[in-house]
Amino acid sequence: MVRPCAAKRVEIEMEIVRYRQLVDRTADEELLRRIRTQIAELEQKLKDRSNLQMQFVQALAEGLDERQGDSLLAFRAALRTYKSGKPRNLIEAKVGATIGRSIFESLRRKHGENYMDKAREELADSLYSDLDEELALAALQSPWLTPLVNERSPALPEPPAPEPVAEGRPIATIPEIDPPEPALTFDEEPDSCRLINT
Numbered sequence: 001m002v003r004p005c006a007a008k009r010v011e012i013e014m015e016i017v018r019y020r021q022l023v024d025r026t027a028d029e030e031l032l033r034r035i036r037t038q039i040a041e042l043e044q045k046l047k048d049r050s051n052l053q054m055q056f057v058q059a060l061a062e063g064l065d066e067r068q069g070d071s072l073l074a075f076r077a078a079l080r081t082y083k084s085g086k087p088r089n090l091i092e093a094k095v096g097a098t099i100g101r102s103i104f105e106s107l108r109r110k111h112g113e114n115y116m117d118k119a120r121e122e123l124a125d126s127l128y129s130d131l132d133e134e135l136a137l138a139a140l141q142s143p144w145l146t147p148l149v150n151e152r153s154p155a156l157p158e159p160p161a162p163e164p165v166a167e168g169r170p171i172a173t174i175p176e177i178d179p180p181e182p183a184l185t186f187d188e189e190p191d192s193c194r195l196i197n198t
Helices: 004-025 029-064 068-088 093-124 132-141 143-152 191-197
Strands: none
Touching: 004 029, 029 068, 029 093, 068 093, 093 132, 093 143, 132 143
């Protein structure tokens, strides 16, 4: 089975190859310029994805070596790379969530009993602005993180009270009419049951 990240990498590499083949067959200067721009964008995507993967693997390795401080730095670098690609939808939100969760799990291992305060401080960092979806997904993976993420999120404002309607002509309402149910005899089965029973 091909991992999703590997599949995406291959997909980007194949696009680059196709565009390079077009360059060899195209004489139009404007089209060549657009193709070369597209190739440069795809190469940047590939570089950003590779950097993120390398930073993440480096962080995992340092965590295994019990170097949580170095691991945290590498996870934060990976999260910054993820965040820089977020406007371009470069990498899926679940990857950002996994990186975020890894940061908080490293904090928990590094700081022991004091980890909640350290996690709260971490969440206050500007690195986590605009990562609400990723933090919510991370909290689903690590339930102890849920109250901290909820603290961080501002409460939704209450909707304004409806304004009173001015007295005047009553507003006509359209009655809802339900279509009559078809009468089925006991020996007939509805279509959905036929599909299940076949």
